[in-house]
Amino acid sequence: MKPFVVNLSTTVLIVAIALALYDRLIFQPSRQIGVVDVGEVYRAKEAQFAQRLTHGSNEQERQQAILLARQFAQRLPAALDELPRECRCLVVVKSSIIGSSTHLVDLTPLLKRKVDL
Known part of the structure; x- marks a missing residue:
């Protein structure tokens, strides 16, 4: 169960960072x-x-x-x-x-x- 929580947390963190970068670098300037x-x-x-x-x-x-x-x-x-x-x-x-x-x-x-x- 612990590896699943770590994996899920890492995935959520990476997706949140990717969305924030997309918003700042691509969406807002357009x-x-x-x-x-x-x-x-x-x-x-x-x-x-x-x-x-x-x-x-x-x-x-x-x-x-x-x-x-x-x-x-x-x-x-x-x-x-x-x-x-x-x-x-x-x-x-x-x-x-x-x-x-x-x-x-x-x-x-x-x-x-x-x-x-």
């Missing part, structure tokens, strides 16, 4: 959702672009501002594609979220850094 406020990023870049255009005194500065806007238009989709790989989570637009959750991570500051804001 429930994480990244949110991005793309509108905020657009507005900030638009303000930056407008400031460069209005303060640009010559044609060269205006052309440089237009070039920066084109680079932003190319970098934004690439940066949005990189976010899910970096955070290893689902990334959605912030306005599509209703309510709050402990599993939400705001990735807007990371997106701003990626597009040089």
Whole structure:
């Protein structure tokens, strides 16, 4: 009877450790959702672009501002594609979220850094 109790206790302990590791390493990270406020990023870049255009005194500065806007238009989709790989989570637009959750991570500051804001 004693070997049976020892065997059962060992099995229960191993299963409990395996379940705890599964929860911490696999299940919890997969429930994480990244949110991005793309509108905020657009507005900030638009303000930056407008400031460069209005303060640009010559044609060269205006052309440089237009070039920066084109680079932003190319970098934004690439940066949005990189976010899910970096955070290893689902990334959605912030306005599509209703309510709050402990599993939400705001990735807007990371997106701003990626597009040089």
